[in-house]
Amino acid sequence: DAKTTQPTSMDCAEGRAANLPCNHSTISGNEYVYWYRQIHSQGPQYIIHGLKNNETNEMASLIITEDRKSSTLILPHATLRDTAVYYCIVKAGGTSYGKLTFGQGTILTVHP
Amino acid sequence: EAQVTQNPRYLITVTGKKLTVTCSQNMNHEYMSWYRQDPGLGLRQIYYSMNVEVTDKGDVPEGYKVSRKEKRNFPLILESPSPNQTSLYFCATLRSGTDTQYFGPGTRLTVL
Numbered sequence: 598d599a600k601t602t603q604p605t606s607m608d609c610a611e612g613r614a615a616n617l618p619c620n621h622s623t624i625s626g627n628e629y630v631y632w633y634r635q636i637h638s639q640g641p642q643y644i645i646h647g648l649k650n651n652e653t654n655e656m657a658s659l660i661i662t663e664d665r666k667s668s669t670l671i672l673p674h675a676t677l678r679d680t681a682v683y684y685c686i687v688k689a690g691g692t693s694y695g696k697l698t699f700g701q702g703t704i705l706t707v708h709p
Numbered sequence: 710e711a712q713v714t715q716n717p718r719y720l721i722t723v724t725g726k727k728l729t730v731t732c733s734q735n736m737n738h739e740y741m742s743w744y745r746q747d748p749g750l751g752l753r754q755i756y757y758s759m760n761v762e763v764t765d766k767g768d769v770p771e772g773y774k775v776s777r778k779e780k781r782n783f784p785l786i787l788e789s790p791s792p793n794q795t796s797l798y799f800c801a802t803l804r805s806g807t808d809t810q811y812f813g814p815g816t817r818l819t820v821l
Contacts, residue, residue: 631808640713640799640812668816688808695740695803696767697810699751701722 599624599687606704609679615672619685622666625708628689630661632670633699634681641684641699644670675707711736713813715800719820722790730785730816732800738811741783742767743775745796746815749787752799758783789819 609615684702742757754767774786
């Protein structure tokens with residue numbers, strides 16, 4: 598699975614959009630980009646995933662660059678409850694099936 | 710409501726006293742796994758199960774046992790706990806055909 602690079606921490610004002618970047622320059626053609634988050638000591642929570650098209654669900658949007666070497670998770674209207682560690686994971690379906698490798702992630706702090 | 714439950718949520722025990730952490734899911738997922746999370750080491754997979762009666766070692770299986778007698782339950786057994794097994798434990802299930810995982814709320818174990 599490709600390695601990912603994320604900023605250690607980011608701040609965001611409540612009500613504003615939070616844009617969390619992730620670099621995955623060695624991504625392969627069959628690897629998906631997954632985003633999870635972990636609110637302090639709770640179980641990680643799936644947010645969204647994509648292959649090459651932009652994706653949107655009720656939680657967030659995922660923008661993947663055309664060359665797929667980087668992506669951005671967008672929380673459109675951040676709230677205090679979005680304060681968490683956000684993990685970007687690149688993984689090929691079927692490879693090491695089921696095992697997720699979490700890096701250090703980005704600590705997002707949403708301020709009032 | 711789709712969920713993964715773990716019990717107990719908190720446990721303090723002593724070295725050598727056998728314990729079991731239960732995990733149950735109501736999503737009819739075939740794949741289940743156990744992770745431990747330690748500061749600076751991220752989440753590491755302990756054991757996983759592809760289906761009933763099928764289990765296999767993850768990255769850190771030493772000192773742990775599991776069983777999968779029915780699809781919904783996947784208990785983690787520590788036959789003789791030691792202080793280095795003090796950790797935060799998560800059970801997770803996986804939706805077939807994806808790498809989307811659903812995590813339980815966690816069990817914080819302290820072995821004295």
